[in-house]
Amino acid sequence: MLKNHYTNIQIFSHEETGNWQTYQRDYNIRKWCKKNDINITEYHSNGVVRKLADRNQWSKIWNIRMSEDIFQPTQIQTQVELSETLSALSKKTKEYYAKYFQKNSTPHLQKWWEWVWKKLLQDFLDGRCRSYRYNISKPFESETSCSRLSPYISYGNISIKYIYQKSRKKWSN
DSSP, X not given: OGGGTOSSOEEEEEOOOOOHHHHHHHHHHHXXXXXXXXXXXXXXXXXXXXXXXXXXXXXXXXXXXXXXXXXXXXGOOOSSOXXXXXXXXXXXXXXXXXXXXXXXXOTTSOOOOHHHHHXXXXXXXXXGGGGHHHXXXXXXXXXXXXXXXXXXXHTTSSOHHHHHHHHHHHHHO
């Protein structure tokens, strides 16, 4: 366990919208962190606004959040080198990750490179977005009007905030 090898551990994650199982998992992790005196910080993500007393404030909060500066990964300072972290993992865990990354690096899988999703977003904003509202629920028409960004949003390569701000910038000109 990493706690046996490092002090001052902190966990950073994002608020997730999920099902009962993911809610329970997150609850148990927060409970475990509290018991083990580990700081956990959850950043808000996309349109999720947790712990609202009523829904009347959702729109106001969402607009404030979407207008905030976009976090740049270059602002992160690595506290622990990956090789150090991997050396603390069990042999079985290392083997799992080695197989996982080997298996998931095949050419037929979704490409996650930044230039791919940026090109998709630009293409959407330059044309496909015009018919999005009318065609997204139509099986045949949606193919030519959807953003094609869902997998990139799901895996955190691009945020709703980024898409929102790029859209606002394009349409405010």
